[in-house]
Amino acid sequence: MPLSWIVLGLLAFAMAGFFLGRARATRAVQGDARKLHSLPFYYGAHVFLMTFVSAFGLLVFWMAAQPSVIGWWIGAGLEGEPGAITLQLSEIKRGAAQLLETGTSPYDAASVVGAGAVRYAGMVQAGHLFMVVAVVLVALGGFFVSLRQVSGEFRARNSVEASVRGLLIGASLIAILTTVGIFLALIFNTIEFFRIYPASQFLFGTVWQPSSGGGAMQPLGLLPLLWGTLFISAIALAVAVPIGLFAAIYLAEYATPRFRNTVKPLLEVLAGIPSIVYGLFALLTVGPMLLKVFGSGGLGWMQGASSVMTAGLVMGIMLIPFVSSLSDDIINAVPQALRDGSYGLGATRSETIRQVVLPAALPGIVGAIILAASRAIGETMLVVFGAGAAGRLSANPFEAMTTVTAKIVSQLTGDSDFTQPEVLVAYALGTTLFLVTLGLNLLAQKIVAKYREQYT
Amino acid sequence: MFDAKISETTVTQNDIKIAARKVQVYYGEAHAIKDVSVDILDKTVTAFIGPSGCGKSTFLRCINRMNDTIPICRVEGDILLDGEDIYDKRVDPVNLRARVGMVFQKPNPFPKSIYDNVAYGPRIHGLARTKADLDEIVERALRRGAIWEEVKDRLHQPGTGLSGGQQQRLCIARAVATEPEVLLMDEPCSALDPIATAQVEELIDELRQSYSVVIVTHSMQQAARVSQKTAFFHLGNLVEYGDTEQIFTNPVDPRTESYITGRIG
Ligand SMILES: Nc1ncnc2c1ncn2[C@@H]1O[C@H](COP(=O)(O)OP(=O)(O)O)[C@@H](O)[C@H]1O
Ligand SMILES: [Mg+2]
Numbered sequence: 118m119p120l121s122w123i124v125l126g127l128l129a130f131a132m133a134g135f136f137l138g139r140a141r142a143t144r145a146v147q148g149d150a151r152k153l154h155s156l157p158f159y160y161g162a163h164v165f166l167m168t169f170v171s172a173f174g175l176l177v178f179w180m181a182a183q184p185s186v187i188g189w190w191i192g193a194g195l196e197g198e199p200g201a202i203t204l205q206l207s208e209i210k211r212g213a214a215q216l217l218e219t220g221t222s223p224y225d226a227a228s229v230v231g232a233g234a235v236r237y238a239g240m241v242q243a244g245h246l247f248m249v250v251a252v253v254l255v256a257l258g259g260f261f262v263s264l265r266q267v268s269g270e271f272r273a274r275n276s277v278e279a280s281v282r283g284l285l286i287g288a289s290l291i292a293i294l295t296t297v298g299i300f301l302a303l304i305f306n307t308i309e310f311f312r313i314y315p316a317s318q319f320l321f322g323t324v325w326q327p328s329s330g331g332g333a334m335q336p337l338g339l340l341p342l343l344w345g346t347l348f349i350s351a352i353a354l355a356v357a358v359p360i361g362l363f364a365a366i367y368l369a370e371y372a373t374p375r376f377r378n379t380v381k382p383l384l385e386v387l388a389g390i391p392s393i394v395y396g397l398f399a400l401l402t403v404g405p406m407l408l409k410v411f412g413s414g415g416l417g418w419m420q421g422a423s424s425v426m427t428a429g430l431v432m433g434i435m436l437i438p439f440v441s442s443l444s445d446d447i448i449n450a451v452p453q454a455l456r457d458g459s460y461g462l463g464a465t466r467s468e469t470i471r472q473v474v475l476p477a478a479l480p481g482i483v484g485a486i487i488l489a490a491s492r493a494i495g496e497t498m499l500v501v502f503g504a505g506a507a508g509r510l511s512a513n514p515f516e517a518m519t520t521v522t523a524k525i526v527s528q529l530t531g532d533s534d535f536t537q538p539e540v541l542v543a544y545a546l547g548t549t550l551f552l553v554t555l556g557l558n559l560l561a562q563k564i565v566a567k568y569r570e571q572y573t
Numbered sequence: 574m575f576d577a578k579i580s581e582t583t584v585t586q587n588d589i590k591i592a593a594r595k596v597q598v599y600y601g602e603a604h605a606i607k608d609v610s611v612d613i614l615d616k617t618v619t620a621f622i623g624p625s626g627c628g629k630s631t632f633l634r635c636i637n638r639m640n641d642t643i644p645i646c647r648v649e650g651d652i653l654l655d656g657e658d659i660y661d662k663r664v665d666p667v668n669l670r671a672r673v674g675m676v677f678q679k680p681n682p683f684p685k686s687i688y689d690n691v692a693y694g695p696r697i698h699g700l701a702r703t704k705a706d707l708d709e710i711v712e713r714a715l716r717r718g719a720i721w722e723e724v725k726d727r728l729h730q731p732g733t734g735l736s737g738g739q740q741q742r743l744c745i746a747r748a749v750a751t752e753p754e755v756l757l758m759d760e761p762c763s764a765l766d767p768i769a770t771a772q773v774e775e776l777i778d779e780l781r782q783s784y785s786v787v788i789v790t791h792s793m794q795q796a797a798r799v800s801q802k803t804a805f806f807h808l809g810n811l812v813e814y815g816d817t818e819q820i821f822t823n824p825v826d827p828r829t830e831s832y833i834t835g836r837i838g
Contacts, residue, residue, distance in 0.1 A: 373644075374644075452681070454677060454679055454681040455681055455683060455684075456642075457639065457642070457675075457677060457681070458677060458681040458682075458683065458744070458747075459683070459693070460639060460642055460670060461637065461639060461670055461674065461675035461677070461748070462670065462671070462674070462675075462693060462694040462697070462747065462748065462751060463667050463668065463669075463670040463671030463672075463694065463697065463698060463751060464667070464693075464694075464697050465667050468697055472683075472693070472697075473683050476683075476684060476685065477683070477684045
């Protein structure tokens with residue numbers, strides 16, 4: 118039975134439960150709803166939740182657990198080294214999948230893999246059958262138990278509310294657990310990388326020159342990439358922070374409400390443009406323009422259109438709406454009473470802004486800048502297009518360099534062999550990025566929290 | 574202010590600090606102050622009383638042109654400070670506000686140190702030539718604000734860390750530091766406990782020695798305690814204005830009587 122049918126059937130059954138539960142509650146009090154503890158709706162909802170959620174939860178759990186249980190079962194029967202077993206198992210899985218889909222196995226049924234595939238496919242089918250039976254039983258159980266509970270005194274509202282809270286907890290758990298999972302995957306693969314590649318060579322190496330099959334000897338130095346990332350981010354912030362901040366001050370303090378109400382949503386639209394669009398802009402417009410001035414025809418500092426300056430400028434432009442929109446909110450949150458106090462002492466508008474509003478908003482603005490910085494550091498598509506591909510340690514902003522993010526992309530594209538350091542290094546780079554942006558975000562949060570304390 | 578002297582001086586002009594003539598205030602279409610004329614005396618505490626929304630704050634804010642900061646607000650009529658029209662084009666509202674200080678309903682210390690809060694006005698207006706000058710101005714203002722003893726050892730800690738009553742006295746000190754001629758106070762005690770209120774009231778009585786003080790209050794007792802003159806506002810009109818004692822013991826207008834005996838408002 119296909120999955121969608123099971124889910125639809127469950128839903129229909131639970132809906133029927135809803136109406137039955139509601140009707141039963143009304144009947145229990147001879148139609149006088151005032152005698153019920155809760156509104157009739159809650160009795161129906163109680164039956165619905167008990168039927169659907171329990172069965173659906175089992176379904177999800179079963180489907181998540183079944184592959185690993187079967188894999189473990191089959192794997193236990195195989196012989197050989199751990200690595201070889203893993204390899205055999207993945208072939209068995211592939212064979213079983215084809216067998217289930219087309220009815221014919223790509224492997225000889227007499228071979229170990231072929232026999233395994235047949236067994237595997239059989240277990241999958243049996244598991245599926247068991248699952249359907251179990252789900253139906255649970256649904257029926259939930260249905261009858263909850264329906265029997267329905268009576269005038271039953272506190273259906275409380276029970277429904279408890280289930281709702283359970284759902285909310287479940288959702289937040291999923292959010293937290295996936296984050297933890299991603300983090301663990303990063304960490305384990307990074308450890309794996311450091312097992313086959315010396316950590317000091319990665320952390321302090323000044324040359325980035327991966328070569329396929331180069332092993333532990335190839336130079337995979339983090340510093341040139343980190344330097345490129347920081348250099349580009351610094352240029353981007355140097356562009357975005359003053360312009361964004363001044364724009365925010367104008368919007369919040371000088372502009373008429375009508376102007377502000379038109380421009381603010383526009384800025385927010387700008388902030389939502391995907392970065393690859395900015396990347397195209399960097400590659401096709403800004404790069405060639407810079408080349409005209411600073412290239413061999415002009416000052417001669419620039420070799421090609423890709424450079425730290427190209428990527429930094431365009432990233433700065435990309436971040437302007439981000440900085441100005443956030444700063445505008447923060448400046449607006451400064452209490453009007455402070456401005457009045459300053460005007461009341463005979464201060465002009467610009468004195469008030471410089472000496473009262475901005476100092477009061479400063480922690481929030483610093484928070485906004487740090488958030489912008491962590492976006493700049495994590496930006497990928499734009500630097501892939503605008504910055505270049507070669508890792509380089511240089512102080513000339515017109516040279517092409519590359520960043521941590523761009524190299525994660527290039528190390529993982531194409532045929533990747535996840536036992537080689539030049540591929541696994543992507544995880545170490547990812548962990549580096551993760552730690553840098555995590556640190557920045559924590560810092561921003563701390564500063565913003567401090568800012569909140571002042572006015573509550 | 575401009576230097577032109579107004580020629581027609583009357584005998585009582587010396588005593589009149591602020592003269593308002595036929596003042597109208599509109600918020601967009603809403604007519605918030607209707608034809609108010611009043612003479613406010615120098616070295617006197619004048620109380621504005623009246624039910625909420627009758628326009629006390631609005632009228633108070635006309636006197637230092639704080640209403641200029643509200644885009645939809647429009648003021649008509651004349652307000653003279655020492656005989657000079659403060660709504661004249663040649664008057665810079667910023668300079669005016671240095672002469673007519675204001676204390677607000679809710680204490681609003683800047684997120685700066687206590688010292689910098691008080692030094693804010695003097696710095697902006699260049700009142701101190703040296704650091705020692707400024708120190709002296711700050712100390713004098715804090716003493717007049719009756720808060721010097723409490724803060725003299727923590728001048729460089731944030732003003733926002735003080736208690737509500739201390740913050741309000743700091744704001745008063747901040748306002749007197751620019752040596753204003755008139756001090757406007759909009760319900761300065763409404764956020765304070767009785768002890769802090771008593772301190773502020775005592776302070777107001779002292780400030781009367783040097784300034785003309787105008788105070789908006791919701792408390793009849795407070796008006797009776799601190800003021801010599803009282804003005805009663807109702808629905809944007811100035812209903813009655815006279816000696817505080819007379820207003821409270823023998824009001825002329827029936828509306829005033831209803832209000833002070835608690836029947837309207
Ligand atoms: N900023 C403003 N915008 C529009 N209307 C206002 C504004 N401030 C006050 N008003 C209106 O003006 C009237 C007088 O208000 P206000 O002077 O604050 O009264 P009071 O201080 O006596 O309680 C009220 O009707 C109020 O709604
Ligand atoms: Mg008021």
